[in-house]
Amino acid sequence: QITLKESGPTLVKPTQTLTLTCTFSGFSLSTSGVGVGWIRQPPGKALEWLALIYWDDDKRYSPSLKSRLTIIKDTSKNQVVLTMTNVDPMDTATYYCARYHTNSWYGDWFDPWGQGTLVAVSS
Amino acid sequence: QSVLTQPPSASGPPGQRVTISCSGSSSNIGSNTVNWYQQLPGTAPKLLIYSNDQRPSGVPDRISGSKSGTSASLAISGLQSEDEADYYCAAWDDSLNGAVFGGGTKLTVL
Numbered sequence: 001q002i003t004l005k006e007s008g009p010t011l012v013k014p015t016q017t018l019t020l021t022c023t024f025s026g027f028s029l030s031t032s033g034v035g036v037g038w039i040r041q042p043p044g045k046a047l048e049w050l051a052l053i054y055w056d057d058d059k060r061y062s063p064s065l066k067s068r069l070t071i072i073k074d075t076s077k078n079q080v081v082l083t084m085t086n087v088d089p090m091d092t093a094t095y096y097c098a099r100y101h102t103n104s105w106y107g108d109w110f111d112p113w114g115q116g117t118l119v120a121v122s123s
Numbered sequence: 124q125s126v127l128t129q130p131p132s133a134s135g136p137p138g139q140r141v142t143i144s145c146s147g148s149s150s151n152i153g154s155n156t157v158n159w160y161q162q163l164p165g166t167a168p169k170l171l172i173y174s175n176d177q178r179p180s181g182v183p184d185r186i187s188g189s190k191s192g193t194s195a196s197l198a199i200s201g202l203q204s205e206d207e208a209d210y211y212c213a214a215w216d217d218s219l220n221g222a223v224f225g226g227g228t229k230l231t232v233l
Contacts, residue, residue: 037222039168046125047160047168047211049222060221096167106177107156108215110222111170 002026004114006098011120018084018119022097029055029075034102036080038071040093048093050081052097052100062077087121094118126151127212128227134231140200143228147193151223153225155215157195159188162209162227171210172197204232 007037008020020060022036037052051071052060061069070083080097098110128146133160135141159172170179172188175195185200195214199206212225 039222046227047213047224049213049224052222062221063219087191101173102172104213106160106174109156109158109170109212110160110175111173111179113167113169116167 001106002099002112004099005111006095006114006117008095008117008119009119011122012067012087013123014088014121015075015086018087018091020082020084020095020097020119022076022080022114024080024097024099024114027099029073029078033102035102036073036097036110037100038080038082038095038097039110039113040090040091040095041116042090042093043095049083050095053080054100054102058120068115089121092119092121126216126219126223126225127214129210129212129225129228130163131226132229132231134233135202136233137202137204139202140198141202141230142199143197143210143212143230145195145197145225146221147195147214149193150218151193151214151216152190152195153193154217157190158213159195159197160211160213162211168211199230202232205212206230207232 004024015068035054038050053071098113156174160168161171162168175190176188216223
């Protein structure tokens with residue numbers, strides 16, 4: 001069974017750095033074709049993709065947030081960490097991590113997703 | 124504003140068929156596969172359709188997906204109350220070099 005779980009602070013002050021950890025089980029991030037991504041959802045709003053790290057340590061970031069995001073993996077701990085600098089109240093959202101499949105025939109998709117963690121940015 | 128365009132809402136009575144559209148461009152839907160996610164109230168998104176029209180194990184065959192050019196559609200037939208949820212389309216965008224999502228469609232079973 002594949003599971004992912006997000007962890008991190010529930011409240012962060014503006015201008016601080018947010019660090020979120022995705023701890024997963026049931027798969028290895030050293031397996032070809034596998035990645036882990038972060039997606040967020042502000043209250044009552046749509047999903048927004050943030051970042052993605054692949055099994056070979058290749059990384060992709062949302063162009064609009066690239067300067068503020070860093071994603072790293074610790075394969076031995078089965079963890080992926082996302083850091084977001086200089087947070088703002090607009091960054092208040094539920095943050096999800098999800099396993100990413102890449103397949104040369106079928107394309108790529110996120111499945112499964114973690115339960116999400118709600119982060120509020122407020123002074 | 125989302126890169127992929129979906130209608131904000133859709134509805135239908137139990138037993139009816141409803142379709143949800145997703146419009147993109149040549150850099151995303153036009154050149155990559157489309158996935159659909161279902162988000163039940165208060166829960167995390169769940170993969171509903173991958174690779175345009177493929178159903179993961181456990182998704183009933185009354186749910187189907189299709190793609191043509193730069194648009195895609197999700198169809199749900201035999202509507203049930205349990206289908207009330209938000210539905211999101213997604214694809215890779217070659218210009219942005221990242222994943223993009225639609226704005227979501229809230230499905231109401233009347």
